[in-house]
Structures are given as structure tokens and as C-alpha cells.
Amino acid sequence: MGAGAAGASEQRLPVRRRFEVFEMHMVIYSLVEASTEDEALSTGKTVFDRLVGADPHAGAVFDYHVTFDEEDTSVAGKARWGELPTAAPVDSDDGQDLLKRGWKATKEEFERNLDRVREALDELSDEEIMRDEDLARHAFHQVGAYDGPTIFLYNEYANGIRHREQLDRVLEESEELWIVPADVHF
Numbered sequence: 001m002g003a004g005a006a007g008a009s010e011q012r013l014p015v016r017r018r019f020e021v022f023e024m025h026m027v028i029y030s031l032v033e034a035s036t037e038d039e040a041l042s043t044g045k046t047v048f049d050r051l052v053g054a055d056p057h058a059g060a061v062f063d064y065h066v067t068f069d070e071e072d073t074s075v076a077g078k079a080r081w082g083e084l085p086t087a088a089p090v091d092s093d094d095g096q097d098l099l100k101r102g103w104k105a106t107k108e109e110f111e112r113n114l115d116r117v118r119e120a121l122d123e124l125s126d127e128e129i130m131r132d133e134d135l136a137r138h139a140f141h142q143v144g145a146y147d148g149p150t151i152f153l154y155n156e157y158a159n160g161i162r163h164r165e166q167l168d169r170v171l172e173e174s175e176e177l178w179i180v181p182a183d184v185h186f
């Protein structure tokens with residue numbers, strides 16, 4: 001085959017990479033104070049808007065979000081994850097389930113990245129770490145992240161909840177705390 005055929009096969013990799021990036025979805029949760037489900041959903045959407053950079057004073061952490069009240073998408077939200085509550089009081093069974101899911105995911109992602117950091121420190125030279133061999137520096141960054149793909153729970157100010165004491169403080173400070181899930185793309 002000529003150069004055209006080689007060029008065509010080389011172009012498959014970028015298309016595949018775009019597809020893999022397209023598949024980078026996760027469910028995150030905002031913990032918001034509200035007196036009704038509608039108010040909780042509205043406040044939750046404000047949190048998610050900040051995280052995707054829709055607020056002019058916030059930098060984008062995720063590309064876009066879809067909440068579980070949205071029906072017009074075939075690739076995100078319910079279409080990807082199935083039925084989840086639109087919003088739930090944290091002290092309800094649904095709320096406790098969502099809270100446990102969010103905290104478990106945050107903790108597991110932290111531990112996974114911390115293991116990668118420990119492995120890098122044990123197995124790689126300073127120069128290899130500096131060159132980001134085996135994505136070592138990326139793992140260091142993820143361990144220290146305040147938001148983004150390693151943080152699954154956010155308060156109503158779009159601040160990532162990174163440790164258990166911070167989560168407990170958010171839970172204790174509110175009389176009417178709701179949890180709102182959203183599918184985000186990163």
C-alpha cells in the first residue's frame with residue numbers, strides 16, 4: 001500500500017484517543033443546604049456550573065455536567081448511570097447511599113494514587129520522577145488535588161471535600177442538608 005494507506009491507519013489512533021477521552025465520565029455529588037428538592041437541585045446545579053467554569057470567577061475543573069433530572073441526553077446522566085435521585089436529603093436512605101458512594105470513591109481514588117506515589121518513590125530515581133516516568137508526577141498531583149477527577153464530594157461553594165473531618169464538619173453544620181448527584185465529563 002502507498003503512503004495514503006499508512007496515513008489512514010495512523011489516523012485511527014487519534015480517533016480512538018478522542019473516544020477514550022469521551023468516555024471519561026464520573027458521578028460527583030454536591031452537599032447543599034436547602035429546604036426543598038427543587039432548591040437543592042438549583043443550588044447543586046450552581047455548584048456544578050462553577051466546576052465546569054460557567055461561573056466567570058471559577059476555573060473549569062470538568063468539561064460539562066448533566067444532572068439526573070435531565071432527559072434529553074443519550075450519553076450522560078441516566079443514560080450512562082441509570083436512575084439516581086435528582087436530589088435527596090442526606091439523612092434519608094437515598095441520601096445516605098449517595099453519600100457513602102461519594103465518600104467511598106474519594107477514599108479509594110486517594111488510596112490508589114497514594115499507592116502510585118509510594119511505588120514511584122520506591123522504584124524510580126529523582127530524574128525519572130522529574131520526567132514523569134510512569135505518570136509519577138501526575139500521581140503526586142492527584143494526591144494533592146483539591147478538586148477534579150479524584151474528588152467526588154463538594155460543598156455548596158464548589159470546594160472539594162478531601163478528608164473525613166471536613167466531611168463530618170459539613171454534615172454537622174447544616175440542619176437541612178441535601179446531596180445532589182451529577183455526571184461530569186473530564
